[in-house]
Amino acid sequence: MTDNILKYKGFCGSVDYSANDECFFGKIVDVSDLVTFEGDSVVALKEAFAEAVEDYIVLCKEVGKEPQKTYEGYFNIRISPDLHREAAIIASNKGLTLNALVEKALYSEVYS
Numbered sequence: 001m002t003d004n005i006l007k008y009k010g011f012c013g014s015v016d017y018s019a020n021d022e023c024f025f026g027k028i029v030d031v032s033d034l035v036t037f038e039g040d041s042v043v044a045l046k047e048a049f050a051e052a053v054e055d056y057i058v059l060c061k062e063v064g065k066e067p068q069k070t071y072e073g074y075f076n077i078r079i080s081p082d083l084h085r086e087a088a089i090i091a092s093n094k095g096l097t098l099n100a101l102v103e104k105a106l107y108s109e110v111y112s
Contacts, residue, residue, distance in 0.1 A: 005029075006049045009057070010068070013037065013049045028052060032069050077102075 006013040006026065014026040024045040025038040037052040039045035060067040079087075091101035 006046060008050050008053050011053045011056075013052075015045065028056065030069050031056065031067060 004015040006015060011031070012029050014029050015024060016026060017024050023038050023040050024042065025036065026045065026049065027037070028035040028049075033056070035052050035056050037045065037048035039048045057067050087101060088098050091098045094101065096104070
């Protein structure tokens with residue numbers, strides 16, 4: 001995982017900086033809603049992130065929804081036809097489905 005991610009209570013938040021506004025800002029990245037936060041220092045950003053998470057948890061409880069986004073285990077990707085062809089050939093040569101090859105590549109990228 002990148003260094004530009006905040007973590008709090010199982011939630012992850014992005015971290016960006018605006019030179020024009022001279023402030024840090026981010027959003028909670030693993031929820032279905034847009035939840036943003038900002039601060040004029042790293043300490044203030046971390047505090048704002050924690051507060052945004054706490055507020056979001058309360059809001060979700062009030063409306064009866066799960067706070068964290070659910071993932072179903074499938075998604076569509078768009079790649080060039082040439083890459084698609086090469087990946088299909090490699091998968092076939094390895095005795096894998098294209099899906100298994102992509103899952104293996106993602107696993108390697110995420111967990112190594």
